[in-house]
Amino acid sequence: MKKIEAIIKPFKLDEVKEGLMEIDVKGMTVTEVKGFGRQKGHTEIYRGAEYRVDFVPKIKIEVIVPAELVSQAVKIIEERAKTGQIGDGKIFVSSLEEAIRIRTGESGKEAI
């Protein structure tokens, strides 16, 4: 089992979600987050005063997939979230030790 975390542009969420559903990903968790990468924030203007806003709103998605689906899922996220502009985000993949389904008590791959 692997955990895929991806930070993406908020307006790309729908496309990414649809893509992941096409390959039978069972579920996902979405969080509104703020942060900065190399894009380094943006500028806001209030009554003529320019403010440097360091943290830009992004969407973080988390999906847990069986190992065989990882490369496919990552490829979909990469394709669907891409605009080619600065600030497109990042994808992180990590190993996952255990998953438990609370209602049934199933664990491992069955629990995903």
Add this chain to the structure above:
Amino acid sequence: MINGGDTAFILFSSALVMFMTPGLALFYGGMVRSKNVLATIMQSFIIIGLVTVIWVLWGYSLAFGPDVGGIVGSLSWFGLRGVGLSPSPDYATTIPHQAFMIFQCMFAVITPALITGAFAERMKFSSLMVFIVLWSTLVYAPLAHWVWGSGGWLGKLGALDFAGGTVVHISSGVSALAAVLIIAKRKGYGREQFIPHNLPMTITGTAILWFGWFGFNAGSALASDGLAAGAFVTTHVAAATASLTWLFAEWILHDKPTTLGAASGAVAGLVAITPAAGFVSPISALIIGGLAGIICYMGVLAKSKLGYDDSLDVVGIHGVGGTWGALATGLFASTAVNPGGADGLFYGNPGQLWIQFLSVVATIVFAFVMTFIILKLLDAIMGLKVSDEEEVRGLDITQHSEAGYSL
């Protein structure tokens, strides 16, 4: 002789002007950080209660009571003694005296509320309450007497102030300047970001202010007549034009047209037309408002150059806009519009501009010096600013034990 139409109009206008103060509370409340939203709203809202009580007890008497040397009214109308339901011989002679009194009460309420924007996010609530009592008594009441009171020296001099350019806007703007020179800056000023937390709230407040301003200016005709209609029109025209000019000014200078800019422009236009509303033509209002949008925007930009922390730009909008409006009245006033007024410079009477200038200078000096003294004293006795820790936690929790938003 009481006139039914006039009375109905002034009572309704009084309600409109009352509504401006909660509108101002939202206008200011949206511009602060979320941890200070309730405290900011409260600083305007509680003034409705506080100043109304002062007004009924002694404020109205000091402002409009029997003249003492052109400077102030006497206390013989303390507790509204003699202020009854028949018309006064001196003020608004076609409506009940109490209708005039309550209309004026709403002006006395909103004026100190305007000042609170200058020290938003850092003033101690207890000190604010004391400041408002002293300011209403020692600054507002005498100023109102000078301009509008029977026998007041600025009124006798021939200064034109239709609805309170000097009494309301210059006085609050200049007092705001005195306040920010005394009350220390917000923690992190110049390093941290003070970004408005809810601009839709600010826009809602602007809409309420604009709506209420029709009562403020048209109601200042003190009768339901042609003058009221004229003031209504000039008020709207100036606000509309100023919202456009501010917007375009920042579009050119900063590349983006902002909603806060459009809203600020509208308020700047309303401020500038206030002294002129009943004395100028709609086209003059267009020019006064149009220039107000640009001048006030420059006034706000100057703040960061001068380095004082006027949190919500009371000086830049009310001080600068009020001064421009009072002087513009001396340029654009026309007896063709209002035979009871005077001609301004552009209608062949340069003397009026001089009189307007004198009234501006007198108001600035008086309001600045008095506010400076009041705040210096209060600072020494009870302190004006909350502690650093309270400021960081926010005034909502530390002053009122409440949170504006729970999530």
